[in-house]
Amino acid sequence: MDIRQLEYFLAIVDSGGFNRAATALYVSQPSLSQAVRSLERDLGSDLFHRVGRRAVLTEAGRALIEPARAAVRSLETARASVASVHELRTGRLDIASMPSQAVEPLTTLIRDFSRRHPGVVVAVKAVFTTRDVVEAVRTGTVELGLLATAGPLPDKEVATVALGQQRFVLLVPPNSPFGRSRSLACEELSGQRLIVGQPGTGMRAYVDSLREQGVDFSVAAEIEHRVALLPLVLAGVGLAVVAESWRSLARQAGAHVVDIEPATALNVGLAGRHGPLSPAASAFLATATAGTGPDVI
Numbered sequence: 001m002d003i004r005q006l007e008y009f010l011a012i013v014d015s016g017g018f019n020r021a022a023t024a025l026y027v028s029q030p031s032l033s034q035a036v037r038s039l040e041r042d043l044g045s046d047l048f049h050r051v052g053r054r055a056v057l058t059e060a061g062r063a064l065i066e067p068a069r070a071a072v073r074s075l076e077t078a079r080a081s082v083a084s085v086h087e088l089r090t091g092r093l094d095i096a097s098m099p100s101q102a103v104e105p106l107t108t109l110i111r112d113f114s115r116r117h118p119g120v121v122v123a124v125k126a127v128f129t130t131r132d133v134v135e136a137v138r139t140g141t142v143e144l145g146l147l148a149t150a151g152p153l154p155d156k157e158v159a160t161v162a163l164g165q166q167r168f169v170l171l172v173p174p175n176s177p178f179g180r181s182r183s184l185a186c187e188e189l190s191g192q193r194l195i196v197g198q199p200g201t202g203m204r205a206y207v208d209s210l211r212e213q214g215v216d217f218s219v220a221a222e223i224e225h226r227v228a229l230l231p232l233v234l235a236g237v238g239l240a241v242v243a244e245s246w247r248s249l250a251r252q253a254g255a256h257v258v259d260i261e262p263a264t265a266l267n268v269g270l271a272g273r274h275g276p277l278s279p280a281a282s283a284f285l286a287t288a289t290a291g292t293g294p295d296v297i
Helices: 003-015 018-025 029-043 060-085 099-103 106-116 130-138 202-212 228-233 244-253 279-289
Strands: 049-050 055-057 091-097 118-125 144-149 159-172 183-185 193-197 218-223 238-245 257-260 264-274
Touching: 003 018, 003 060, 018 029, 018 106, 029 091, 049 193, 049 279, 055 060, 060 279, 091 099, 091 279, 099 118, 099 144, 099 238, 099 244, 106 118, 106 279, 130 144, 130 257, 130 264, 144 238, 144 279, 159 218, 183 202, 183 218, 193 202, 193 228, 202 238, 218 228, 228 238, 238 244, 244 257
Parallel strands: 091 118, 091 144, 183 257, 193 218, 193 238
Antiparallel strands: 049 055, 144 264, 159 238, 159 257, 159 264
C-alpha cells in the first residue's frame, strides 16, 4: 500500500466513479483501476462494487475512508512543513464553513490571510450544520472549519477557538413597515411569512424556538441555498431571520436589517483537528486570533 493508491481511492469516493476520478487526477482509467486492484489485493478485500459506470463502496471501502484521509492529510502536512521554509509561497488550505459565517467573518479572514500569503489557495467547502463542520475536520476532508452554534463550541472531537458571537437579525424589503424600525420584539413576527433554512441549521433552530414560544408565523419558503435569501426578501416573498453577518451585504443590496429582541446569539468558532496543523492552517489560525479580522459581534 502506498499514498498514491490511497489518493486514487479517495478520488473515486469523492467523484463517485472511476472515469470522473481519472479525469480529475489526469491519469488513464486503466492505470487508476490497476492501482485500486493492487490496493484491494494488499488489503485482501474489495473496496468497491462496480455497478455499470458507478463505483459503490463496500463495507471495507467505507471503513477505509477515514484512515485514508488521515494518512493523505498527514503527508500533506509533512510536505507543507518542509515548504514552510519558503514562507508559504505556495500551497493550499481546505476550510469548511457554514453559510452565514462564510459571509463573515470568513470573507475578512481570507482577505487578511491572502495579503500575507498570496500564493496559498484557500479552498472553501460548503457545509450546513455544526456537525457537518466537525465531521469534515475530524475525518480530514478539510483542515479547518468555521462554525456557529447556539450552545458551547465543540471541543472533544476537534479543537476550537472562539471568534465571538453573531446575534439574529431580521431582513426585510424596503417597503416593509418593519423597515422604519431599528429593532422589534420577537412576538411581532406573529402573522408574518418567514423564509427559513433547512432543519439542522442554527437559523432554523432559532425560528423553531420562536414558534415553541407561541410566535405564530407561517413559512414562505424553506431554502438550502443561502444565496437565494436576499433575492427572495427583496422580491417580497417573505422576511428572513439570519445571523448578523449578513448585515452589511443586505444593506448594500437594498434590504433593511432589524435587530430582534431579546437578543439571541450564536457562538462562532474556528475548528481544527487535535495535534499539529500544517503551516498554512497555523498561519490562518494566527490571522483569525490576532484581532485583524472583523468584530464578529
